[in-house]
Amino acid sequence: MTTVTEKADSGERLAPGTPLLEVRDLHVEFVTRDGIAKAVNGVNYSVAAGETLAVLGESGSGKSVTAQTIMGILDMPPGRVTSGEILFRGQDMLKMSNEERRKIRGRKIAMIFQDALSSLNPVLSVGYQLGEMFRVHQGASRKEAKAKAIELMDRVRIPAAAQRVNDYPHQFSGGMRQRIMIAMALALEPDLIIADEPTTALDVTVQAQVMDLLAELQAEYNMGLILITHDLGVVADVADKIAVMYAGRIVETAPVHELYASPAHPYTKGLLRSIPRLDQKGQDLYAIKGLPPNLLKVPAGCAFNPRCDIATDLCRTEIPALHQVADKDGAELAGRRSACHLWKETLHG
Amino acid sequence: MGRYVIRRLLQMIPVFIGTTFLIFVMVHALGDPVNALFGDRAPDPAVAEKIREQYNLNDPLWLQYLKYMGKLFRWDFGTTFSGQSVTSLLATAFPTTLKLTAVAFTIEVIFGIGLGLLSGLRRGRVADNSVLILTLVVISIPTFVTGYVLQYLVGVKWGAAPATVGDQVTLDRLILPGVVLASVSLAYVARLTRTTVVENVRADYVRTAVAKGLPRRRVVVNHLLRNSLIPVVTFLGTDLGALMGGALVTERIFNIHGVGYYLYQGIVRQNSNTVVGFVTILVIIYLAANLLVDLLYAVLDPRIRYA
Numbered sequence: 169m170t171t172v173t174e175k176a177d178s179g180e181r182l183a184p185g186t187p188l189l190e191v192r193d194l195h196v197e198f199v200t201r202d203g204i205a206k207a208v209n210g211v212n213y214s215v216a217a218g219e220t221l222a223v224l225g226e227s228g229s230g231k232s233v234t235a236q237t238i239m240g241i242l243d244m245p246p247g248r249v250t251s252g253e254i255l256f257r258g259q260d261m262l263k264m265s266n267e268e269r270r271k272i273r274g275r276k277i278a279m280i281f282q283d284a285l286s287s288l289n290p291v292l293s294v295g296y297q298l299g300e301m302f303r304v305h306q307g308a309s310r311k312e313a314k315a316k317a318i319e320l321m322d323r324v325r326i327p328a329a330a331q332r333v334n335d336y337p338h339q340f341s342g343g344m345r346q347r348i349m350i351a352m353a354l355a356l357e358p359d360l361i362i363a364d365e366p367t368t369a370l371d372v373t374v375q376a377q378v379m380d381l382l383a384e385l386q387a388e389y390n391m392g393l394i395l396i397t398h399d400l401g402v403v404a405d406v407a408d409k410i411a412v413m414y415a416g417r418i419v420e421t422a423p424v425h426e427l428y429a430s431p432a433h434p435y436t437k438g439l440l441r442s443i444p445r446l447d448q449k450g451q452d453l454y455a456i457k458g459l460p461p462n463l464l465k466v467p468a469g470c471a472f473n474p475r476c477d478i479a480t481d482l483c484r485t486e487i488p489a490l491h492q493v494a495d496k497d498g499a500e501l502a503g504r505r506s507a508c509h510l511w512k513e514t515l516h517g
Numbered sequence: 518m519g520r521y522v523i524r525r526l527l528q529m530i531p532v533f534i535g536t537t538f539l540i541f542v543m544v545h546a547l548g549d550p551v552n553a554l555f556g557d558r559a560p561d562p563a564v565a566e567k568i569r570e571q572y573n574l575n576d577p578l579w580l581q582y583l584k585y586m587g588k589l590f591r592w593d594f595g596t597t598f599s600g601q602s603v604t605s606l607l608a609t610a611f612p613t614t615l616k617l618t619a620v621a622f623t624i625e626v627i628f629g630i631g632l633g634l635l636s637g638l639r640r641g642r643v644a645d646n647s648v649l650i651l652t653l654v655v656i657s658i659p660t661f662v663t664g665y666v667l668q669y670l671v672g673v674k675w676g677a678a679p680a681t682v683g684d685q686v687t688l689d690r691l692i693l694p695g696v697v698l699a700s701v702s703l704a705y706v707a708r709l710t711r712t713t714v715v716e717n718v719r720a721d722y723v724r725t726a727v728a729k730g731l732p733r734r735r736v737v738v739n740h741l742l743r744n745s746l747i748p749v750v751t752f753l754g755t756d757l758g759a760l761m762g763g764a765l766v767t768e769r770i771f772n773i774h775g776v777g778y779y780l781y782q783g784i785v786r787q788n789s790n791t792v793v794g795f796v797t798i799l800v801i802i803y804l805a806a807n808l809l810v811d812l813l814y815a816v817l818d819p820r821i822r823y824a
Contacts, residue, residue: 241727274730286721289740291818304731336819352729
C-alpha cells in the first residue's frame with residue numbers, strides 16, 4: 169500500500185489543540201437581479217481530526233453555502249466571498265491559487281452530496297468514477313484504478329463489488345449509490361469529509377445503515393467530519409458538537425447532548441419541540457410560526473425575532489452577539505454559545 | 518440488442534418500398550419522358566414507340582415499378598436514355614460526393630462542437646454573443662448566396678483557393694465547397710451544443726467532478742462534454758444523410774460532378790432511371806445513418822435499453 173508515504177507528506181503533525189479546519193468570520197453573498205442576498209454572515213466554526221461537527225438548519229440558512237465555500241465549488245458568480253478566512257491545517261484556503269485548492273479537493277477534503285443519483289455521472293460506470301480519483305491524483309493505470317475501485321466498493325460493503333464495478337449509477341439502489349458516493353469521498357483517505365445531507369434522499373432504514381457506515385469509517389481513518397443536515401434525528405447518534413444556523417449566522421453551538429437537553433436559543437428550542445414524539449400521539453405537532461426570512465431583506469436585529477415568542481424591543485433593533493453560555497451559578501459551560509439576548513431566560517427559565 | 522437490430526432492419530423494408538414507389542410516381546408525374554427527350558422537336562411516332570417499349574413505358578405504373586425493383590435486386594439500375602448504365606454513373610458520382618461530405622462533416626464536427634462548447638462555457642459573455650449572432654446570420658442566409666459570395670471572394674478575388682473543382686477531386690479543392698456545404702449544419706450544431714452545455718454545466722455530477730479535484734480540462738471533456746454530446750450526435754447522424762443529398766446546390770456552384778450534379782441533370786432531362794437510382798441509394802444511406810445513430814445512442818447513454 170502507498171498509504172504510508174501519502175500520509176507522510178500530508179501529515180505534518182498539527183500542534184495539539186489546533187483544529188483541522190477553522191472557518192473564521194466568513195461572509196458570502198449572492199448577486200441576484202433583485203439585490204444582494206447575504207447567504208452567510210460571519211460564520212465561525214472548527215473541526216478537529218476525528219471529530220464530528222453537525223451543522224443544523226433549515227433550507228436557506230447558509231449551511232450548504234458555507235460547505236461549498238470550504239470546498240471551493242461555489243458558483244462564482246453569482247456567489248462571492250466578501251470576507252473571512254478558511255484555515256485548513258492553519259493555511260488560509262481563500263488565499264490559495266486555483267491549482268493549490270484543486271489539489272486539496274478530493275485528496276485532503278472530500279464531499280458527499282445529498283442526491284447520489286444526480287451527483288454521479290449517469291453515463292460513466294461507477295468503477296470509472298471511483299477509479300478516476302486514483303488516476304488523476306496518483307497517476308494510477310486503468311487496471312490499478314479499477315482494482316482499487318473494487319477494493320473501495322468492498323469497503324463500503326457493496327455486495328459482489330467485482331461484478332458490479334462496470335455497472336452504471338442507475339443500476340444501483342439509492343442506498344448503494346450513496347455508499348458509492350461515500351467510497352468516492354474516502355478514496356484518497358482525506359483528512360476531512362463534508363457530508364451535505366447525506367441521508368435525506370434515502371429511506372429511513374437505509375438512512376441508519378449509511379449513517380452508521382459513515383461514522384464507522386470516520387472513526388477508523390480518524391477523519392474530521394462536517395455533517396450538514398436539517399434532520400435532528402440523524403445528528404444525535406453521530407455528532408460530537410452541533411452548530412445551529414439561521415439566516416446565514418450561527419445561533420447556537422453546543423456539545424450534542426447538552427443541546428438536546430437544554431437549548432439556549434429559542435430557535436433551537438422550537439426545532440426540538442417540532443420533532444414528532446410517540447408519547448404525544450393525538451396532539452397537534454408543534455411548528456415554529458412564520459417562515460424563514462427572505463435573504464434579500466433579513467429582519468433588523470435578531471433575524472429570528474418575527475418568529476420568536478419571547479422577542480423584546482432589543483431583539484428587533486440589535487443583532488445579538490454569540491454569547492458564552494453559563495450555568496445558573498455563572499460558571500461557563502465549555503463549547504456552549506448562544507446568539508440570543510435572552511439566552512439566560514431561554515436556558516434557565 | 519441483436520433482436521432490436523433485426524426488428525429495425527425489418528422496419529426498413531416498408532419504408533424503403535414506400536419511399537422508392539413515391540419517387541417513382543413523382544418522376545412519372547413530371548410528364549412524358551420521351552417527349553422531354555426530344556425537346557422541342559416532335560418525335561417520330563415509330564421511334565417514340567420503340568423507346569416506350571424498351572423502357573416499359575407502356576405498362577401500368579405499378580408493373581413498371583415491379584419490373585424496376587426486380588432488376589434493382591440484381592444490382593441493375595437500368596440505363597439512361599442515352600444508353601449509359603446508371604450503375605456506372607453512380608460509381609462516378611458517389612465517391613466524389615462522399616469525399617465532399619467527409620470534408621464538410623469534419624468541418625461541421627470540429628467547429629460546430631468547438632464553438633458550441635466555447636459559447637456554452639462563456640454564457641452571456643462576448644464570445645457567447647458573437648457565436649450566437651454569427652450562427653444566426655449563417656442560418657438565415659441561403660446556401661447559394663454563401664456559396665457564390667465565398668467562391669467570388671476566396672476563389673476569384675483573393676485567389677486563396679481554387680474557385681471550382683471540376684474533375685480533379687482533391688482535398689485542397691474541396692475545402693471551400695466543404696465549408697459552404699457545412700456552414701448551415703455547423704451553425705445548428707454549435708447552437709445545439711451550446712444549449713446542452715449550458716444545461717449540463719450546473720448539473721450535480723459536474724459539481725461532483727469539481728469536488729473530486731479533477732483538472733478543469735477533465736471535468737469539461739470527460740464529464741460535461743460526454744453528457745452534452747448525446748443529442749448532438751443524434752443530429753450529426755441524421756445530418757450525414759442530409760449533407761449527401763443536400764450537396765446539390767454546392768455541387769452546382771463549384772462544378773463538382775457528384776450526386777447532386779447527376780440528380781439535377783436527371784430531373785431536368787426527366788431521366789427517370791437516373792433519378793430513381795440515385796434517390797434509392799440516398800434513401801438507403803439515410804436509413805443506415807438513422808439506424809447507426811440509434812445504436813450509437815445506447816453506447817453513449819447506458820440508461821437507454823433496447824427492447
